[in-house]
Amino acid sequence: MxxxxxxxxxxxxxxxxxxxxxxYNVGSGKGDFKPDLQLGTQEKECVAPKLQIRASHMxxxxxxxxxxxxxxxxxxxxWNGKTFEMSLTKTCLRCHSKKEKFCDECHSYAGVEPNCWxxxxxxxxxx
Ligand code: HEC
Ligand code: HEC
Ligand code: HEC
Numbered sequence: 625m626x627x628x629x630x631x632x633x634x635x636x637x638x639x640x641x642x643x644x645x646x647x648y649n650v651g652s653g654k655g656d657f658k659p660d661l662q663l664g665t666q667e668k669e670c671v672a673p674k675l676q677i678r679a680s681h682m683x684x685x686x687x688x689x690x691x692x693x694x695x696x697x698x699x700x701x702x703w704n705g706k707t708f709e710m711s712l713t714k715t716c717l718r719c720h721s722k723k724e725k726f727c728d729e730c731h732s733y734a735g736v737e738p739n740c741w742x743x744x745x746x747x748x749x750x751x
Contacts, residue, residue: 671715
């Protein structure tokens with residue numbers, strides 16, 4: 625026979641443990657902790673407005689890759705009329721020259737590990 629009481633207590637303890645980071649942050653007033661990002665550039669604008677690039681740079685990179693691989697090198701025209709080569713290393717990492725302090729910093733905070741660097745070379749300056 626299972627002891628329903630013990631199971632429930634066990635579940636509650638488990639829930640407390642896995643949600644610890646959430647209520648710990650709330651309790652300690654650190655709930656608004658944000659990763660410390662270094663843009664790595666003096667430029668003022670990204671290839672898309674800030675909130676848009678923050679939310680959807682993955683889709684943009686996918687589109688760039690598909691366009692380049694299927695149709696050859698292409699230029700990307702931004703919302704404010706600038707043009708950039710569609711390239712992960714030559715464009716994104718030229719401005720965001722400190723990959724570790726920017727891409728990696730946010731990704732480890734968000735728990736994401738893009739596999740891009742298995743193939744794409746990280747430019748020297750950014751290591
Ligand atoms: C011309 C330089 C430049 C290029 C090229 C560039 N960025 Fe940016 N990026 C910036 C700047 C400047 C900001 C900060 C914008 C702001 O504060 O309004 C930024 C912001 C961002 C942010 C949001 C950061 C935050 O605080 O939320 C992300 C994510 C990002 N860029 C990713 C990329 C990716 C991915 C690429 C390539 C597809 C790229 N950037 C290309 C200059 C650049
Ligand atoms: C402000 C935070 C932030 C910054 C800065 C940032 N990313 Fe991201 N990135 C994320 C988040 C969050 C996800 C996961 C989003 C999702 O899965 O919908 C992600 C996902 C990705 C993915 C897709 C990964 C996958 O496996 O599907 C790629 C590729 C990527 N980021 C590239 C970059 C590059 C390159 C830079 C630096 C130029 C960068 N990101 C900077 C927050 C950030
Ligand atoms: C298995 C190896 C491999 C992986 C993993 C990989 N790529 Fe690529 N990628 C390539 C190859 C090969 C090309 C074509 C090379 C070229 O034409 O310059 C390419 C081209 C691209 C391009 C256009 C050309 C350029 O200079 O950037 C983008 C953008 C791109 N990939 C983004 C990504 C992103 C984002 C990720 C991670 C989510 C990723 N790739 C993961 C192999 C890979």
